[in-house]
Amino acid sequence: MDAHQTQRDLMLAGNMYLADDPELHAARRKARHLLTRFNGLEPEAYAERRTILEELFGSFGSGSVVNPTLKCDYGFNIFIGDNTFFNFDCILLDCNRIDIGSDVQFGPGVHIYTATHPLNARERKSGKELAKPVKISSGVWLGGRAVICPGVSIGENTVVGAGSVVVRDLPANVLAAGNPCKVIRTIEQ
Numbered sequence: 001m002d003a004h005q006t007q008r009d010l011m012l013a014g015n016m017y018l019a020d021d022p023e024l025h026a027a028r029r030k031a032r033h034l035l036t037r038f039n040g041l042e043p044e045a046y047a048e049r050r051t052i053l054e055e056l057f058g059s060f061g062s063g064s065v066v067n068p069t070l071k072c073d074y075g076f077n078i079f080i081g082d083n084t085f086f087n088f089d090c091i092l093l094d095c096n097r098i099d100i101g102s103d104v105q106f107g108p109g110v111h112i113y114t115a116t117h118p119l120n121a122r123e124r125k126s127g128k129e130l131a132k133p134v135k136i137s138s139g140v141w142l143g144g145r146a147v148i149c150p151g152v153s154i155g156e157n158t159v160v161g162a163g164s165v166v167v168r169d170l171p172a173n174v175l176a177a178g179n180p181c182k183v184i185r186t187i188e189q
Contacts, residue, residue, distance in 0.1 A: 011095055016128040031075045039068040095131035101138030109145045116150040
């Protein structure tokens with residue numbers, strides 16, 4: 001580790017890092033306070049929700065909507081394009097960058113995980129973790145309860161069936177479903 005690299009730097013570089021670092025702990029605490037406010041607002045409090053998400057996220061595109069409840073680790077690693085819609089109860093574990101394009105549709109209960117752990121038990125016991133970025137391209141539709149695993153990229157206009165567990169990259173313009181998620185067919189655009 002470079003003497004100038006923080007645990008946050010290591011986390012975002014995809015290297016082993018310690019999540020109990022004071023800087024990371026403070027960032028998670030800030031995100032939880034913002035999410036508590038966001039999730040507790042009255043149903044018609046659209047402007048207040050947007051203000052909170054603009055503070056929480058790395059970017060939050062015009063016309064995008066996120067319904068409560070929402071949970072995430074940090075928020076600042078989440079970048080959302082324009083006109084993207086999140087249905088209820090989504091979880092974004094953003095220990096690394098999550099890029100979400102424009103015109104993306106999230107079904108209820110979609111989970112995106114960047115966080116992962118070493119396979120070696122001794123390394124896991126050390127408390128060190130890893131995180132890999134996730135990219136959801138524009139025009140994607142993620143069905144309810146889909147799970148997107150660390151390091152996955154999903155191509156433009158792809159549809160992921162409800163309940164799917166996506167463990168590998170998916171190309172553009174396909175229908176994919178299952179556990180593990182597999183391409184079923186091409187979608188003509």
